[in-house]
Amino acid sequence: MKLTTKMLGATAIVAASATAANAVEMEVMHWWTSGGEAAAVAQFAEALNNNTDNTWLDGAIAGGGDVARPVMVSRIIGGDPPAAFQFNHGRQAEELVEAGLLLDLTDVAEEQNWAEIINPPSLLEACTYDGRVYCAPVNIHSWQWMWLSNAAFETAGVEVPQSWTEFVETVPALEEAGITPLAMGGQAWQQNGSFGVMAIALAGEEAWLAVNRDKDAEVARGPEYARVFEAFGAARDYSAGLQVQDWNQATNAVIEDTAAAQIMGDWAQGEFALAGEVAGEDYSCLPGLGEVAVLDTGGDAFFFPVTGDPEMEAAQKELAALLLSPEVQVAFNSAKGSLPIRGDVDLTTVNECTQKGLDLLAAGQTLPSGNELLSPDTITQLNDLMTQFWNDTSMTPADVQEQYAQIIESAS
Amino acid sequence: MAIADTTATDDRVADRPASAKKPMRLFRNLMPKLALTPMALTAVVVFLGGTIWTVVYSFTSSGLLPRLDWVGLEQYDRLWSTTKWIVSIQNLALYGFLSLIFTLVIGFTLAAMLDRKIRGEAVFRTIFLYPFALSFIVTGLVWQWILNPDYGVQGVVRSLGWESFTFNPLNNPDIVMYGLLIAGLWQGTGLIMCIMLAGLRGIDEDIWKATRVDGIGTVKTYVQVIIPMMRPVFVTSVVLIASGIIKLYDLVVAQTSGGPGISSEVPAKYVMTAMFGGQNLGQGFAASSMMLLGVVIILVPWAFLEFGGRKKRV
Numbered sequence: 001m002k003l004t005t006k007m008l009g010a011t012a013i014v015a016a017s018a019t020a021a022n023a024v025e026m027e028v029m030h031w032w033t034s035g036g037e038a039a040a041v042a043q044f045a046e047a048l049n050n051n052t053d054n055t056w057l058d059g060a061i062a063g064g065g066d067v068a069r070p071v072m073v074s075r076i077i078g079g080d081p082p083a084a085f086q087f088n089h090g091r092q093a094e095e096l097v098e099a100g101l102l103l104d105l106t107d108v109a110e111e112q113n114w115a116e117i118i119n120p121p122s123l124l125e126a127c128t129y130d131g132r133v134y135c136a137p138v139n140i141h142s143w144q145w146m147w148l149s150n151a152a153f154e155t156a157g158v159e160v161p162q163s164w165t166e167f168v169e170t171v172p173a174l175e176e177a178g179i180t181p182l183a184m185g186g187q188a189w190q191q192n193g194s195f196g197v198m199a200i201a202l203a204g205e206e207a208w209l210a211v212n213r214d215k216d217a218e219v220a221r222g223p224e225y226a227r228v229f230e231a232f233g234a235a236r237d238y239s240a241g242l243q244v245q246d247w248n249q250a251t252n253a254v255i256e257d258t259a260a261a262q263i264m265g266d267w268a269q270g271e272f273a274l275a276g277e278v279a280g281e282d283y284s285c286l287p288g289l290g291e292v293a294v295l296d297t298g299g300d301a302f303f304f305p306v307t308g309d310p311e312m313e314a315a316q317k318e319l320a321a322l323l324l325s326p327e328v329q330v331a332f333n334s335a336k337g338s339l340p341i342r343g344d345v346d347l348t349t350v351n352e353c354t355q356k357g358l359d360l361l362a363a364g365q366t367l368p369s370g371n372e373l374l375s376p377d378t379i380t381q382l383n384d385l386m387t388q389f390w391n392d393t394s395m396t397p398a399d400v401q402e403q404y405a406q407i408i409e410s411a412s
Numbered sequence: 413m414a415i416a417d418t419t420a421t422d423d424r425v426a427d428r429p430a431s432a433k434k435p436m437r438l439f440r441n442l443m444p445k446l447a448l449t450p451m452a453l454t455a456v457v458v459f460l461g462g463t464i465w466t467v468v469y470s471f472t473s474s475g476l477l478p479r480l481d482w483v484g485l486e487q488y489d490r491l492w493s494t495t496k497w498i499v500s501i502q503n504l505a506l507y508g509f510l511s512l513i514f515t516l517v518i519g520f521t522l523a524a525m526l527d528r529k530i531r532g533e534a535v536f537r538t539i540f541l542y543p544f545a546l547s548f549i550v551t552g553l554v555w556q557w558i559l560n561p562d563y564g565v566q567g568v569v570r571s572l573g574w575e576s577f578t579f580n581p582l583n584n585p586d587i588v589m590y591g592l593l594i595a596g597l598w599q600g601t602g603l604i605m606c607i608m609l610a611g612l613r614g615i616d617e618d619i620w621k622a623t624r625v626d627g628i629g630t631v632k633t634y635v636q637v638i639i640p641m642m643r644p645v646f647v648t649s650v651v652l653i654a655s656g657i658i659k660l661y662d663l664v665v666a667q668t669s670g671g672p673g674i675s676s677e678v679p680a681k682y683v684m685t686a687m688f689g690g691q692n693l694g695q696g697f698a699a700s701s702m703m704l705l706g707v708v709i710i711l712v713p714w715a716f717l718e719f720g721g722r723k724k725r726v
Contacts, residue, residue, distance in 0.1 A: 070688045073476060092691065095476040186671050243561065243583045245669070377475070380690030384496045384674055391585055391673025 024315040026083035028302075029059035029075070031068035032336075036270055040336035047328045054315045059085075076101055081305030083316055089126045089137060089299050090371030096303070097129045103304040108317045109133040112324065119343035120297050120366040127301060135301040136320040138329075139338035142295040142357065143193050143265040143369070144200065146286040147251070147272070152179050152260040163290030164201055164231070167261060171238055174260050182238040183250035183259035188387035190247050192379070194263040195232055195386050196370050200296065201289035202228045205367060212373045217409040221401065229397035229404075235263075236390055254283070263289070265298075269353055270337045278351075285353040287360060295360050298369030299338060378411040463704065470697035478693055487698035497699065500677040506589055507596070507678070508657040514597055515653050516646070519604030524634060526605070527612040537609070541602040548599065552666025555595035556582065582668055585675035592676060596663060600656060604649050611645030612638065647718060658707060679703050 026048065032041045038060070045056035059082055061068035069092065072085045076096065087093050096102050109115070109124070118124045118137065127135040146164070153160045153170065156177040161167040167181075174181045184190060200208045203224040210219040219225065242259055244250050251271040253259035262268065269285075277283050288294050302323060304316040322328055329340040334347050339357055350358065360366070370379065385407065389400040473483045491497050522540055526533050543551065558564045561580040569577040581591030615638055623633045639646075661680035664670060670677045679699060687696030 066689045069691075077477065092476075095691070099477055187669065188671075245671075375475075376689065376691040377686075377695070380685060380692075384494075387671070387673045388495065389673075391671065391675065 023053045023055065024083070024311055025055050025057050026312075026315055026319060027057040027059045028084045028086075028319075029061060029068070029072050029082045030086035031061050031063070031065055032086070033060050033062045036336060040332050043328065043331040043335055044323065047322055047325075047331070048319060051322060052315070052318055054318070057083075076305050081307060083307075083312060084302050084304050084319060086300050087135070087303055088371050089123060089297070089301050089369060090373075091375050092371070093135065093303055094129070094375075097134050101305055102134050103306050103313065103316055105133045105136065105304065105317065105320050108320050112321050114324065117324070117342045117344065119341070119361060120364065122366065122368045122372070123297060123299070123301075123341055126368065126372045135303045136323050137299065137301040137341045138323050139333055139336060140295075140297050140299045140341055140361070141265055141267060141338050142287075142297060143197050144288045144295050145266055145268070145353075146197075146261055146263050146289050147254055147268055148261045148284045148286065149254045149257045149259070150282060150284055151257040152177075152254075155179065155257065156260070160284050161286075161290070163286065164198075165291070167289075168231075168234070170260075179257070180239065180241040180253065180259040181261065182235055183242055183244070183253045183262040184235075184239040184390070185247045185250040186243070186245045187247070188383035190250070190264070191390045192383045192386040193265070193370075194235070195228075195382075196296075197263050197289060198232055198235070199225070199228045200294065200367065201291040202231055204292060205294060208367070211408055212370060213368075215408050215411050217405045220405040220408045225404075226397070226401060229401045232389075232400075233397040236393070266339070266353075266357060267337065269351075273337070273351075279354075280352045285356065287356055293360060294365045294367055295357060296367045296369045297361075298371050299341070375412060378407060381407045466697050467701050467704075470694060470701045472694050474693040474697070476691040476693070483694070487694045488702075490695065491698050491702065496674045496677050497679070497682055499674050500679045500682050503589055503676060504657070504660065504678050507593055507660060508654075510593055511596055511600070511657055512650070512653050514593070515601050515604050516649060518597065518601045519649065520608050520639075522601065522605040523608035523612055526609055537606070540605050543599045544602045546599065548662040549666045551595050551599045552663045555591070555598070556667045559591050559594075583672055585672050588668060588672065588676045592663060592667060595667060596656075596660070599663075600653070604653065607645060607649055607652075608642070611642040614645075615641060654710075658703065 028044070030041060032038060041058070041060070045058060048054060048056045061071055065088065069087065072082070072087075073096070075081055076085075081101075093102065105127075114124055114133065115121070123137040123140070124133070127133050127137060146167075148160055148167075150160055152174065156170065156173040156179060158170045158173045159166075161170055171181045184194065199211075207219050207222070207224040210216040211225070242250070242253055244253065247264055247268070248271050250259070250262050251264060251268045252275075254262045255272060255275045255277060269279075272279070272283055279285065302320070304320060307313065307316075324342065326342065326345045329342055330345050330347060333340045337354075339354070339361060340347065343362055347354070347358075374382070382404070385400065385403055389395045469478050469480075470487055471482055471484060472479060473481045473486070526536060530536070546554075559566075559580070559582045561567065561583065566577060566579045569579070581587045581594075619637065619641075620633070623637060628637075659680055660678050661684065664676055664678050664681055668676045670681055680703070683696045683699045683703070686692050686699060
């Protein structure tokens, strides 16, 4: 009797779960917690809840990627994977794919024709391992920008420069007017990121690709890069007057016109917008430092762990397709201030600077991001080296160039 | 000692012919042994097992995931040729040395002063112990603001009229470790003071009476009589301070995040960055194995002297 009741109960549970077959609760892990980011991720949640039977369970982890990634990885290895998780474009998930822990999305990619719609194509390449697609890219962020305060140059009595070369010429006038020429935060990634921007702008695309993609240490030791390191050393002097830690504090110095310029990714534009500044009037932007007009295309992508549950798998593939759909792309990227990963959609609000970025994307003037070409290990080493150089004035550009070349030589 | 006890009981049991059956040694004191089993298992599996696992994997090329792909001493080679690691070790040595000395000296001095039966002792004790209730993260942030040149100490003194006053440790690579040390001492001395105070209270009142009769000065009594009597208290304090030094991490992350540049990096932070920022578990394991080795080299001879010696005395 007792056994029968138990069996009846079990059958009821099975039946209940069978009737709810199409409604899966999908836990999505990400590290988007700031105001704009949270608003953007809410667009995803809304799209999932409205367009499918599945529900979005928000698994936000505060503290940024370095905090969130280990949590996600341990959940996946520990056998309790989320339905989907965010990583940056690039090589961060390489090992998870090799270990067979991530869902193959190739059929979705083929069905949705990702090869055609994703622009630049390098984003899909970054998701592809051995010919199979493992992630859904959702946005593009680029480092290749310099932000300039128009008022600061006016105070110094010089024209707003149109390139790095012109900027260097205005430095003495700026310093005389008591303005810090270049704002730079104290964190290592900011210094290494700025170096990457200067390398593309001053050494050119070809040399940059030779070093970052082909790991050619000879080019890293060569004259093109010597020029970059000289300029980077000069930039160190330009920034000496300002002591701030976070990137947004440095951006704030440009907004308040106490600093003239900052090399920072397009996410800085959110700060200008928040302060009520208008592109073209209050601030200017130079993609590629005005030297080499090209954008690197970093950003975020979603990966889907293997769960072994066919219902979950169907829901994951549904979500992957949804993330790339035109409406969701527009809603998400408008809220986040990033660029959409497909060229056939129009953002709702576009200012002068975003338009410059979109034009470059449309013209195919793009490069893969450092994250896609270098392993996280190498990036950590470069962060350490650049921040050491930036803070130790006894280190010469020649010293740092040699050490840089050694790291590139040993990089995989 | 344990063996001596057992034989003694065994003799008594043998003397009593009524209890014919000799109880098995394994089951003697069964309840305490049962109660200890979970902790013993945890110690063996989690601590010892985890340690061995870490050391073994430090000889592999593990990246994001641990894998048994042997590379010999490659991770250690790279570790010792990395400037950041060398700087970390130097910083920890400096911080450790100064922190140990100053915590003991300040902690003992405060405790001795409170022990002089001053008015409002409870108030002072609370004030001194209060920072210990704050986490290192909060401590680090608070001192980051206090030492901020624009808003903190330097800003206040300058606004009072001393325009040339400069006190900006967190932005000066040469003295940034002292900025950390101030915060560390502020947080940690209260606890040591309390332990010392408990030790001082444990000193018999008669000792003081005897020294007064002999006409020995207060300071001399403290240094030559009281401190030697408080040896166990000092040992406890040193163990507490030392473990705090080795795991120094969150204070650095909150206060300087290793900067300016790499001038306030510490080994624990190197491990965390390598493992979770750089997705290079092998390198992180190698660094943590070196930390363990350092602890073992310092701790084993000391523990041998301290605890091995006492057993002989008994």
